Amino acid sequence: MAHKFAELGHPIQLAARQSKTLGAEKTNLQLRYGVPVTLHEFDALLTETHAQFLAMLPELPEIAVSIVGLMGSQEGSERDHLLASCVMRSNYEGPANILALLANRFEERGSGTLVGVSSVAGERGRATNYVYGSAKAGFTAFLSGLRNRLAKRGVHVVTVLPGYVATKMTEGINLPARLTAQPSEVAEGIVVAVKRKKDVIYVRPVWRLIMLIIRLIPEGLFKGIRM
Amino acid sequence: MKLSGWGRFPVVDAQVYVPRDVEALQELVASKPSVIARGCGRAYGDSAINSSATIDMRRLNRMLGFDPKTGQLIAEAGVVLCDIIAAFLPRGWFPMVTPGTKFVTLGGMIAADVHGKNHRRHGSFRGCVDWIEVMGADGSIQRCSRESHVELFEHTLGGMGLTGIILRAAVRLRAVETGWIRQTTIPAPNLRSAMTALERAQDSTYSVAWIDCLGTGENLGRSLVFLGDHASAPDLPIHRSLHPFATPAKRKLSVPFNFPCFALNRFSLRTFNSLYYRVGAWNRGQQLVDWDSYFYPLDAVADWHRIYGRKGLAQFQCALPLSGSEEGLSALLQAVAKASAGSFLAVLKRFGPQESRISFPMEGYSLALDFPITAKISDLLANLDRITIEHGGRFYLAKDSRMSAETLRASDDRVGSFVRMRAESGWKTSFQSAQAERLVL
Numbered sequence: 217m218a219h220k221f222a223e224l225g226h227p228i229q230l231a232a233r234q235s236k237t238l239g240a241e242k243t244n245l246q247l248r249y250g251v252p253v254t255l256h257e258f259d260a261l262l263t264e265t266h267a268q269f270l271a272m273l274p275e276l277p278e279i280a281v282s283i284v285g286l287m288g289s290q291e292g293s294e295r296d297h298l299l300a301s302c303v304m305r306s307n308y309e310g311p312a313n314i315l316a317l318l319a320n321r322f323e324e325r326g327s328g329t330l331v332g333v334s335s336v337a338g339e340r341g342r343a344t345n346y347v348y349g350s351a352k353a354g355f356t357a358f359l360s361g362l363r364n365r366l367a368k369r370g371v372h373v374v375t376v377l378p379g380y381v382a383t384k385m386t387e388g389i390n391l392p393a394r395l396t397a398q399p400s401e402v403a404e405g406i407v408v409a410v411k412r413k414k415d416v417i418y419v420r421p422v423w424r425l426i427m428l429i430i431r432l433i434p435e436g437l438f439k440g441i442r443m
Numbered sequence: 444m445k446l447s448g449w450g451r452f453p454v455v456d457a458q459v460y461v462p463r464d465v466e467a468l469q470e471l472v473a474s475k476p477s478v479i480a481r482g483c484g485r486a487y488g489d490s491a492i493n494s495s496a497t498i499d500m501r502r503l504n505r506m507l508g509f510d511p512k513t514g515q516l517i518a519e520a521g522v523v524l525c526d527i528i529a530a531f532l533p534r535g536w537f538p539m540v541t542p543g544t545k546f547v548t549l550g551g552m553i554a555a556d557v558h559g560k561n562h563r564r565h566g567s568f569r570g571c572v573d574w575i576e577v578m579g580a581d582g583s584i585q586r587c588s589r590e591s592h593v594e595l596f597e598h599t600l601g602g603m604g605l606t607g608i609i610l611r612a613a614v615r616l617r618a619v620e621t622g623w624i625r626q627t628t629i630p631a632p633n634l635r636s637a638m639t640a641l642e643r644a645q646d647s648t649y650s651v652a653w654i655d656c657l658g659t660g661e662n663l664g665r666s667l668v669f670l671g672d673h674a675s676a677p678d679l680p681i682h683r684s685l686h687p688f689a690t691p692a693k694r695k696l697s698v699p700f701n702f703p704c705f706a707l708n709r710f711s712l713r714t715f716n717s718l719y720y721r722v723g724a725w726n727r728g729q730q731l732v733d734w735d736s737y738f739y740p741l742d743a744v745a746d747w748h749r750i751y752g753r754k755g756l757a758q759f760q761c762a763l764p765l766s767g768s769e770e771g772l773s774a775l776l777q778a779v780a781k782a783s784a785g786s787f788l789a790v791l792k793r794f795g796p797q798e799s800r801i802s803f804p805m806e807g808y809s810l811a812l813d814f815p816i817t818a819k820i821s822d823l824l825a826n827l828d829r830i831t832i833e834h835g836g837r838f839y840l841a842k843d844s845r846m847s848a849e850t851l852r853a854s855d856d857r858v859g860s861f862v863r864m865r866a867e868s869g870w871k872t873s874f875q876s877a878q879a880e881r882l883v884l
Contacts, residue, residue: 240505240507241505243505243506243507243508244505244506244507247506247507247508247509247530248506248526248529248530249530250530250533250534384463
């Protein structure tokens, strides 16, 4: 993601936990694209620190991309309410909180783009993945509301529903190749969406169709299907 | 998954792993019976295939440091040459040695110890490598160079990944003033005049000849000789000198499907080759050419190997010592012309001196040919092997997909010590490719 924006000449602020371990990535981005790169310690779950985090940034960014997520195992979440809560907070409360704070500052300034990476899992609750899915559903609704609120204030909000992506989170899961995007495809999709001010993007177009069908199945029928 | 080299022959069913960090790589090396590292898959044959564990290194691709005083770049092995050029040419740096495609990884260039059109002047890729970090069978990482762990350094250059996993390296780039090449085209009606032109070209940084393989009799070895030097700032016309590293964006072509086997025949090739020669002869003399067109003309056509059809292509590249060159080259070209086997063009280069344990180049001439794979082709290739050996030549492992272990040994007396070194160091059991198995390395 950072590579695609850096390639276009944007200065980069990387925010993550253990941001010190990103030193090599920082050098890599600087060498490849000749743009300034700064590292910032950020924990999505420590929502009380978010305001402080923003205050510490050397500069309010023009574009902010939230890529935060925790899949957890559905079975684990069913048994362990602490894990379930962690999944819910990681996928909804944390990212929504930081974007809310950014949104206010962007609104004040009168410009900016917010990108939230949510998930197709939030389009309908499924037995195999509903804890994660419900949090993503909340995040998707939050982004939609935010976009609606800021539409006339010069701030644009992009919702990204990537479908399957070949990342560490999905490693070891046997995913169908045609439905699975590479991380660089997601990044490319986001760059285009930001440029063209798109609202909701699915990275591989086939997911729009799949999710349309899944949403249209009547609940009575849906509850009998294991998927 | 089904894996093959750029020649798309042979195709092997192989397990591919894509580690994201050094720890994941260490785990793979420790847990698999044997592994081989793979970069962009641009070696033509089975050099970067291990059916039980092929390790795709392209995610380990960070640039780690650059010293603008010396031009030294430190990077992970999965960094691709085109990214190095994209990052550093605008700042006035270009690879010291480059192969004919920019879609190769740093690790791959070291493993094959690649050469370019400037071998005579600057030697193989080895010359710009300051040090290499190699992961051994036990997961430990050793930094080797001309001063420390010398044997590991020397065997890793040209060792086709059979000495461990190349992880990181420091390589020096060349300072250039522009992104342009001053190219001189010399039409040569036959082999002797092509060789004379190359011999006289000792002051040019780059030199290469494209031979029309279908020429026979007095046309045997008819070629275009291309000489080149990096253009300096005053060489550029005014409108270019303001942005000396900007070159025109090229239209991307691609070959969307496999050509049918009859598409390449004696007549289509003859037409293509004579047209190529005429156009080249028309453009004789000096021209300014952008770096991409000069060094990587085939990269402009994505998947060009599909022209050779579904069955794939076989590359043949040999190096002949200076003394046996003229006789050997004309015997090779005669054999090719007689078989009418349809190589588009052959590439002839003059190699300078080279000292190395297992790298391909030797002082003399190198000839590269490609052929569509057909029923008759193996006889011709065996014939070319024999001629090469008779004239004291040897073969490029990065191009090979079908040689026998005996042929390799007959052509290169360094193989014995390489194999011994592999056995003694424990590399033999841990680092193994389909090619190494075939060639009993």
